[in-house]
Amino acid sequence: MLYSWLIxxxxxxxxxxxxxxFQSVASVAPFLIHSLRLNYAEIGTLIGLFSLPGAVVSLPxxxxxxxxxxxxxxxxALALMAIGGVMLGLSHGYAMAFWGRLLSGAGGVMLNVALTxxxxxxxxxxxxxxxxxxxxxxxxxxxxxxxxxxxxxxxAVGWPAVMYLTAGISGFAMLLxxxxxxxxxxxxxxxxxxxxxxxxxxxxGLPPRKESLMALVSGAIWGSYNIGMTVFFSxxxxxxxxxxxLPVQAASxxxxxxxxxxxxxxxxxxxxxxxxxxxxxxxxxxxxxxxALALLPSGLWPVxxxxxxxxxxxxxxxxxxALPAEALSLKNRASxxxxxxxxxYTLIAVGPVIAGYLRDLTGTAASAAFFGAAxxxxxxxxxxxxxxxxxxx
Numbered sequence: 001m002l003y004s005w006l007i008x009x010x011x012x013x014x015x016x017x018x019x020x021x022f023q024s025v026a027s028v029a030p031f032l033i034h035s036l037r038l039n040y041a042e043i044g045t046l047i048g049l050f051s052l053p054g055a056v057v058s059l060p061x062x063x064x065x066x067x068x069x070x071x072x073x074x075x076x077a078l079a080l081m082a083i084g085g086v087m088l089g090l091s092h093g094y095a096m097a098f099w100g101r102l103l104s105g106a107g108g109v110m111l112n113v114a115l116t117x118x119x120x121x122x123x124x125x126x127x128x129x130x131x132x133x134x135x136x137x138x139x140x141x142x143x144x145x146x147x148x149x150x151x152x153x154x155x156a157v158g159w160p161a162v163m164y165l166t167a168g169i170s171g172f173a174m175l176l177x178x179x180x181x182x183x184x185x186x187x188x189x190x191x192x193x194x195x196x197x198x199x200x201x202x203x204x205g206l207p208p209r210k211e212s213l214m215a216l217v218s219g220a221i222w223g224s225y226n227i228g229m230t231v232f233f234s235x236x237x238x239x240x241x242x243x244x245x246l247p248v249q250a251a252s253x254x255x256x257x258x259x260x261x262x263x264x265x266x267x268x269x270x271x272x273x274x275x276x277x278x279x280x281x282x283x284x285x286x287x288x289x290x291x292a293l294a295l296l297p298s299g300l301w302p303v304x305x306x307x308x309x310x311x312x313x314x315x316x317x318x319x320x321x322a323l324p325a326e327a328l329s330l331k332n333r334a335s336x337x338x339x340x341x342x343x344x345y346t347l348i349a350v351g352p353v354i355a356g357y358l359r360d361l362t363g364t365a366a367s368a369a370f371f372g373a374a375x376x377x378x379x380x381x382x383x384x385x386x387x388x389x390x391x392x393x
Contacts (some may be wrong), residue, residue, distance in 0.1 A: 017141020027150035054345025062338015079173035080107025085167030133269015133318030207332035214327035223347030231372030257310030264314025297366035
């Protein structure tokens with residue numbers, strides 16, 4: 001039991017390294033613009049490249065995971081992140097920065113799929129929601145660490161040092177995973193048995209129809225939830241600026257939710273682990289998050305609304321990420337997670353584009369906020385669909 005928590009700590013560090021690297025471009029954007037002569041569209045592209053490969057890489061990574069040990073995939077993913085970070089640090093122009101960031105993003109996607117499966121393998125039979133809650137808290141921790149240190153470091157020793165640091169942390173995490181991670185004994189035995197007794201459906205690499213549908217729906221739930229969060233963090237500051245708030249102050253007020261969710265995500269996982277009723281808690285808290293985001297355009301109590309949203313988005317995260325473990329049998333977990341993340345990454349790539357289009361169409365970021373609130377609400381019917389599929393198995 002103690003070893004499983006050591007494994008979770010290693011995976012936590014690896015995923016925090018991913019969040020730290022994700023934030024690096026945004027943190028040093030002014031330095032990149034000056035040094036590499038980039039425009040804001042190119043900076044935005046570099047930021048988006050970290051997530052864009054997910055729509056293409058997730059399913060192959062999941063299918064690959066049926067035949068390759070999770071440790072190997074996680075180590076390869078962290079190696080790609082390290083190489084990509086070094087390439088970005090060595091860049092003298094946009095082209096090399098583009099390919100370095102794309103490589104890092106592909107590694108990040110592979111790592112996300114692998115870590116989710118590894119956590120499910122270790123904790124599916126006990127404490128899955130709590131374990132997922134702890135794992136998910138690593139992402140905002142990595143981003144928060146980037147917000148605190150990266151810009152100051154770039155000013156002190158140059159922006160390439162920030163990229164080399166992200167590469168070094170990724171490399172260190174790779175060594176930890178390589179040295180400490182092992183698959184659970186029961187998982188290894190069952191995987192060997194499944195390899196000897198493959199059903200016909202396994203030949204195409206995808207789970208059976210029911211499991212595939214549940215993976216797709218749970219991916220849509222996770223994607224809708226994350227669109228709501230992305231819209232809040234991306235368009236919330238712009239909305240406050242439209243209301244007359246200074247840009248720095250607007251960013252500070254919106255960041256309140258980020259700091260709170262670092263606590264509310266694992267705490268929400270712990271509470272659901274103790275009291276159960278994960279679906280009900282998800283429905284209630286997503287509705288509260290939608291209410292807070294929809295009320296933001298009113299200009300009333302923005303800091304309080306940000307705090308409420310930070311509290312509300314915590315509990316659903318762990319419960320939603322536990323859905324694939326509930327939906328997928330062990331032998332189909334890798335490929336099913338590939339489907340899950342393909343839907344998720346596709347939605348979070350398209351969602352902000354829709355929000356931006358609505359902002360341009362209406363001339364106000366309020367429309368983007370209402371769209372984000374609608375995405376939080378969309379979690380509720382998608383949950384009902386998931387439950388219907390689960391009970392019909």
